[in-house]
Amino acid sequence: MDKHKYSKKTITKLKRLSSLPVVRALAALCFVVFIGMIFNAEGAFFKWDTHRDMLRHISVFGILACGMTLVIITAGIDLSVGSILGLTAVLFSLFSIHLGWSPFFAILVCLLAGLGCGLTSGFIIDRFKIQPFIATLAMMVFARGLAKWVSGGQKISTAVLHPDGTYKYVEAPKVFNFINSKIFNENLAVVTLIFLGSILICWVILSKLRWGRHIYAVGGNEEASKLSGIPVTATKLLVYGVSGFFCAIAGICQAAQEIQGDPEAGMTYELTAIAIVVIGGTNLMGGTGGIGLTFIGAMTIGYLEKILSINAVGEASRLMLTGVIIVGAVLFQKYRK
Amino acid sequence: MYKYLNIFIICLVLLVSCTGNKDVPQSKQESRDAMKPNWIIGMSQCNLGEPWRVQMNRDIKNAAEENPKIKVIFKDAQNDSLKQRAQIEEFINADVDLLIVSPKEAAPMTPPISAAYDRGIPVIILDRRILGDKYTCFIGADNKKIGKAAGLWVVERLEGKGKIVELKGLMTSTPGQDRHSGFREGLSGSDIQVIFEADMKWLEPEARKEMESALARFDQIDLVYAHNDPGAHGAYLAAKAVGREKDIIFIGIDALPHEGQIYVKQRILEASFEYPTGGKEAVQTALAILNGEKVKKEITLPSRIFTEENIDSVGEDIEQYFK
Numbered sequence: 234m235d236k237h238k239y240s241k242k243t244i245t246k247l248k249r250l251s252s253l254p255v256v257r258a259l260a261a262l263c264f265v266v267f268i269g270m271i272f273n274a275e276g277a278f279f280k281w282d283t284h285r286d287m288l289r290h291i292s293v294f295g296i297l298a299c300g301m302t303l304v305i306i307t308a309g310i311d312l313s314v315g316s317i318l319g320l321t322a323v324l325f326s327l328f329s330i331h332l333g334w335s336p337f338f339a340i341l342v343c344l345l346a347g348l349g350c351g352l353t354s355g356f357i358i359d360r361f362k363i364q365p366f367i368a369t370l371a372m373m374v375f376a377r378g379l380a381k382w383v384s385g386g387q388k389i390s391t392a393v394l395h396p397d398g399t400y401k402y403v404e405a406p407k408v409f410n411f412i413n414s415k416i417f418n419e420n421l422a423v424v425t426l427i428f429l430g431s432i433l434i435c436w437v438i439l440s441k442l443r444w445g446r447h448i449y450a451v452g453g454n455e456e457a458s459k460l461s462g463i464p465v466t467a468t469k470l471l472v473y474g475v476s477g478f479f480c481a482i483a484g485i486c487q488a489a490q491e492i493q494g495d496p497e498a499g500m501t502y503e504l505t506a507i508a509i510v511v512i513g514g515t516n517l518m519g520g521t522g523g524i525g526l527t528f529i530g531a532m533t534i535g536y537l538e539k540i541l542s543i544n545a546v547g548e549a550s551r552l553m554l555t556g557v558i559i560v561g562a563v564l565f566q567k568y569r570k
Numbered sequence: 571m572y573k574y575l576n577i578f579i580i581c582l583v584l585l586v587s588c589t590g591n592k593d594v595p596q597s598k599q600e601s602r603d604a605m606k607p608n609w610i611i612g613m614s615q616c617n618l619g620e621p622w623r624v625q626m627n628r629d630i631k632n633a634a635e636e637n638p639k640i641k642v643i644f645k646d647a648q649n650d651s652l653k654q655r656a657q658i659e660e661f662i663n664a665d666v667d668l669l670i671v672s673p674k675e676a677a678p679m680t681p682p683i684s685a686a687y688d689r690g691i692p693v694i695i696l697d698r699r700i701l702g703d704k705y706t707c708f709i710g711a712d713n714k715k716i717g718k719a720a721g722l723w724v725v726e727r728l729e730g731k732g733k734i735v736e737l738k739g740l741m742t743s744t745p746g747q748d749r750h751s752g753f754r755e756g757l758s759g760s761d762i763q764v765i766f767e768a769d770m771k772w773l774e775p776e777a778r779k780e781m782e783s784a785l786a787r788f789d790q791i792d793l794v795y796a797h798n799d800p801g802a803h804g805a806y807l808a809a810k811a812v813g814r815e816k817d818i819i820f821i822g823i824d825a826l827p828h829e830g831q832i833y834v835k836q837r838i839l840e841a842s843f844e845y846p847t848g849g850k851e852a853v854q855t856a857l858a859i860l861n862g863e864k865v866k867k868e869i870t871l872p873s874r875i876f877t878e879e880n881i882d883s884v885g886e887d888i889e890q891y892f893k
Contacts, residue, residue: 388829
């Protein structure tokens with residue numbers, strides 16, 4: 234009798250545990266890693282290098298997803314992240330390669346540019362009551378155009394056009410090499426460290442600051458938040474501003490890794506960023522979710538891409554499999570009895 | 571009533587000032603008439619998102635600026651067939667003297683281009699073909715031949731055996747298919763093995779990701795053949811990150827002056843095969859047509875190979891590999 238009671242208690246405990254978003258997100262991640270262990274491409278999956286490279290590749294998307302998480306918790310969406318990434322990648326390359334600014338100054342101006350783009354989106358959304366989808370769609374198109382205008386349609390690379398029509402090659406600035414390098418005995422990419430830093434910043438915002446509670450409240454019920462005296466306007470402005478800020482960080486990382494500023498960089502990255510957030514388990518309707526989930530989501534997408542890549546799966550099957558697994562992971566998240 | 575009167579007066583003032591403005595710069599307009607070009611050329615580019623096509627427009631612009639008799643109007647269809655169709659119709663309605671079109675796709679672009687040709691506007695088709703023969707001249711390079719030259723170069727460089735990686739461009743596009751099949755044709759008969767191939771969609775970050783996978787899987791890679799130079803550069807960065815860039819030879823295609831040629835100069839790529847834009851040739855042919863000369867219906871552009879030895883001169887013709 235006693236034994237029966239005990240096991241029943243354990244079962245309910247387990248049930249409650251399994252309904253936690255974190256546990257479900259981790260389960261999806263474990264499932265993908267498990268697939269990787271089976272299809273390990275002659276042991277390539279068991280090498281640390283594979284995991285380090287996966288982390289490097291997913292970092293830029295992950296940084297975008299950090300800002301996206303805050304936006305989605307307020308029940309908004311930010312479609313402009315890929316374009317702002319492209320814009321800041323171009324600006325960073327232009328400032329540091331072609332104009333020879335000091336890295337500190339170049340990074341500062343790029344971060345301000347990203348912040349400015351984000352704040353503009355937030356202002357338009359809040360002031361004119363335009364839906365986030367539309368406002369950030371406009372910013373997506375505008376920022377892409379601005380990136381192309383600033384760069385003249387060409388990649389800003391270490392090949393500098395001289396007035397006589399010939400191209401001269403210049404060394405890549407040190408800051409590019411640093412961001413593109415690896416630390417801890419070549420075991421971790423610097424961009425991954427920047428990604429982890431971004432996660433930490435978001436965690437502090439969401440869990441330690443009063444502002445974090447405001448973000449959840451606005452996403453849960455905007456009207457009620459307004460009536461209870463929460464500064465809704467400021468919260469929304471800051472959320473989109475922070476998203477733009479993270480786009481600038483991602484743009485700087487992208488430029489450093491490509492050793493050039495490509496005005497086309499970041500095309501469709503917004504979709505990957507949204508997928509990361511949603512697979513982690515943050516609800517698109519707002520009010521719930523967290524940055525830890527986004528981190529797990531980034532790992533899930535990263536491993537998925539890596540496994541398909543090391544097994545040299547064809548492009549057609551790759552796209553279909555990605556679609557199926559994304560739906561599977563989200564359904565898994567949603568299923569609650 | 572006074573309200574409307576005010577508006578009326580304002581309108582009147584505006585009208586007067588407008589007509590007045592028109593009178594002033596008449597002398598300017600006259601001088602502009604003297605500078606007016608004899609011929610207007612409409613140039614419809616299918617997608618300025620690609621650096622190679624930006625270079626094509628630049629080549630056309632540079633060549634056209636040398637001749638004051640012609641003026642080129644550029645339009646960008648932003649990778650949209652219907653938009654390009656509308657742009658060609660706009661050019662027809664504007665009565666341009668000649669059309670240069672780099673079409674996005676054959677089938678949807680054939681009717682508007684044929685319509686222009688039927689109305690007596692000479693049409694030069696650049697890079698991609700249309701269906702039928704209702705155009706004045708086609709100018710383009712041969713991707714398959716370039717791919718084959720790359721294959722033959724690899725066989726010679728690796729002395730007939732080795733393990734290589736192929737990073738393909740978008741395989742649903744004809745340049746990707748031709749650069750792949752031509753390359754394999756060039757390799758045939760040798761002991762060279764393609765141990766890893768992946769579609770990097772012409773994108774550098776994708777190429778870097780795929781190359782990382784190849785490096786994780788294979789300890790010996792002798793050469794990487796990428797369907798464009800950014801792809802080869804991405805692969806180089808992946809190899810450099812694990813300190814294996816010295817053991818691998820990298821080659822790419824396109825050889826744009828600010829991309830592939832610079833990479834060869836930097837010793838990142840050992841070779842880059844030029845895929846000429848044909849911009850300069852298009853303007854030369856256009857001038858010939860407008861001057862009433864007869865031109866060939868098909869012009870195949872010669873391609874060059876750039877290597878460390880010849881990068882400071884002008885490259886070498888790839889014909890040498892077909893002898």
